[in-house]
Amino acid sequence: MKITGYRCLRSQHDWGRPVGDANGVIDSGITEVPILILETDEGVEGIATGSVHDVDRLFPALEGEDPRAVTALYDRMLAQVFKSGPAGATFGGIGTLDAALWDLKAKLAGEPLWRLLGARDRFVPGYASGLDIALDDEQLAGFYRAMAERGFTSGKLKGGRDAAADIRRLGIVADALRINTPNPALMLDANELWNLKQAVRHVSAVETVHDLTWIEEPLRRWDAAGHARLSGLIRAAVATGENLTGLDQFAPLFAAHAVDIVQAGAVWGITHFLRVAMAAHSRDLPISPVGLTANAAVAAAAAAIPNHLSAEVQDVGAPFGITLDQTFSDGGIVLGDLPGAGISIDEAAISQLASEPGTWLAPGGPHVRSRRAGLRMVSNDGDSR
Numbered sequence: 001m002k003i004t005g006y007r008c009l010r011s012q013h014d015w016g017r018p019v020g021d022a023n024g025v026i027d028s029g030i031t032e033v034p035i036l037i038l039e040t041d042e043g044v045e046g047i048a049t050g051s052v053h054d055v056d057r058l059f060p061a062l063e064g065e066d067p068r069a070v071t072a073l074y075d076r077m078l079a080q081v082f083k084s085g086p087a088g089a090t091f092g093g094i095g096t097l098d099a100a101l102w103d104l105k106a107k108l109a110g111e112p113l114w115r116l117l118g119a120r121d122r123f124v125p126g127y128a129s130g131l132d133i134a135l136d137d138e139q140l141a142g143f144y145r146a147m148a149e150r151g152f153t154s155g156k157l158k159g160g161r162d163a164a165a166d167i168r169r170l171g172i173v174a175d176a177l178r179i180n181t182p183n184p185a186l187m188l189d190a191n192e193l194w195n196l197k198q199a200v201r202h203v204s205a206v207e208t209v210h211d212l213t214w215i216e217e218p219l220r221r222w223d224a225a226g227h228a229r230l231s232g233l234i235r236a237a238v239a240t241g242e243n244l245t246g247l248d249q250f251a252p253l254f255a256a257h258a259v260d261i262v263q264a265g266a267v268w269g270i271t272h273f274l275r276v277a278m279a280a281h282s283r284d285l286p287i288s289p290v291g292l293t294a295n296a297a298v299a300a301a302a303a304a305i306p307n308h309l310s311a312e313v314q315d316v317g318a319p320f321g322i323t324l325d326q327t328f329s330d331g332g333i334v335l336g337d338l339p340g341a342g343i344s345i346d347e348a349a350i351s352q353l354a355s356e357p358g359t360w361l362a363p364g365g366p367h368v369r370s371r372r373a374g375l376r377m378v379s380n381d382g383d384s385r
Contacts, residue, residue: 001108002041003062006100008052009035011350013294013319017143018134020366021158021191023373025134033294033319035345038100040067046104047343049294049322050267051092057081058093067104074098074271078246091245095269099297099341102270107340112325113297114335117274117304124302124333126292126313127154127185128177131366133161137172144176147313151331153181154310156216160190163205170210180331187239189216191366195374196226203234212236214261220374222249227258237261242290247275254283261309262287266295273301281307288312292333296324297341299333321350 015029036055038046046067061080062073077094078086086094106113114122128147132140144155155173159166170186177184188206190199199218206212214237219226221243231238239261244250245268253259262280264273266289273289280287286309289298293314302308316328325342327334336342 001044001066001068002064003038003067004041005039005063006055006059006097007037007039008055009037009345009347009350011035011319011321011345011353013315013317015131015315016317017130017132017139019131019314021131021133021189022160022193023191023370024365024368026365027134033322034096035322035350036096036100037345037347038062038067038097038104040104044104044107046100046102046107047341047345048096048099048103048297049319049343050096050099050269051089052096053089054081054093055097058090058097062097062101067101068108070098070101070105071271073101074269087245087249091272092267095267095272098269098271099295102297103341103343110339112300112335112337112339113341114300114303117301119300119303121303122335123330124299124308124311124335126152126311126328126332127156127187128152129156129189129312129314131158131314133158137169140169141172141176144173145179147316148177148179150316150328151180152313153177153331154185154187154213156187156189156312158189158191160188160193160202163202166202167206167209170206174210183211185213186210187214187216188212188236190218192217192220192243193370193373194218196223196230198374198376199226199230200233203230203236207235214239216240216263217242222252224252224256224258227253228256231258231260239263239288241276247272247279250276250279254279259285261285263290265289266291266298270297270301273298274305277301277305277307281305294319294322294324294343296326296335296343299326300335300341303335320353321346 011033034052061076106116130143216239237260241263242265264276323344325336325338
């Protein structure tokens with residue numbers, strides 16, 4: 001069997017609400033979902049969602065190869081772009097191709113990916129995450145009540161601009177989740193908004209009222225010394241890593257004992273997730289994948305590792321034209337039995353999608369860093385651009 005080609009589609013996800021974080025918001029709640037289909041000479045195809053950036057430059061590393069050699073092909077893709085570096089958006093292209101390869105491998109074996117990877121249980125524990133900074137208090141309560149009805153006992157709030165508002169809104173999240181437990185796990189995500197002292201002040205204020213399970217991305221992703229100092233000054237665990245592109249970028253954090261909860265972005269693929277998980281496991285650290293919406297492949301990988309803590313569940317719907325072989329109940333993801341990663345697409349419907357998909361990269365959106373991030377003197381002063 002040989003890899004012969006690929007094709008790309010673009011669908012969209014309607015979240016039904018504004019989505020964003022302290023850096024910005026997508027008011028329409030509609031975002032694009034790139035899809036990659038990897039072709040073989042025997043007609044079996046691998047499907048993955050994620051970035052398709054630089055796929056044309058990466059594909060020569062795969063063309064003519066046997067798709068079952070997944071991890072070796074992953075390293076071939078890294079080598080293909082070593083001069084310019086495989087980080088950033090290019091790493092997203094590697095991750096999507098990698099996920100498509102794993103989907104192919106499981107289909108050829110006639111097994112669901114979670115079983116191929118060695119999982120014993122199809123259930124993946126998760127936590128609710130509304131990407132919710134733009135929701136008013138009533139909308140916030142509604143989202144977490146709906147997630148509580150599916151058994152979730154943990155929730156993550158997007159915040160970081162105003163400690164008083166975060167304290168109030170974490171209370172709303174907790175109240176919604178208390179139908180399942182008297183003590184819900186609460187997390188706060190600042191999306192790299194603060195400098196070290198801002199983080200200490202903000203988290204310390206929140207901890208006078210709430211017992212935070214973790215504070216997520218409090219500082220810039222590469223600040224190993226800062227994260228290590230922060231971890232020693234607060235009660236909450238420090239969680240970070242979702243924006244690190246490559247195992248090598250985790251090394252300074254591990255060396256500095258700077259991370260308590262290791263995170264990995266689902267958009268970076270399965271092989272990356274597995275390698276980071278094993279590196280974390282060797283240090284007795286738990287790992288949590290971020291952004292599993294439309295990313296059933298990484299959920300399957302999470303089921304197969306020994307140190308998985310909880311996976312981020314941002315939405316229980318699926319993008320247009322995409323069917324995921326999974327359900328959400330009992331506070332997590334229940335994976336199905338279809339061979340492969342469990343991603344099916346209606347290619348004809350997606351190809352005829354009339355409206356122009358939205359984008360995560362909209363001006364002022366969550367993927368555009370605020371100009372004054374880390375430089376504010378007063379909280380609750382807008383985005384301080």
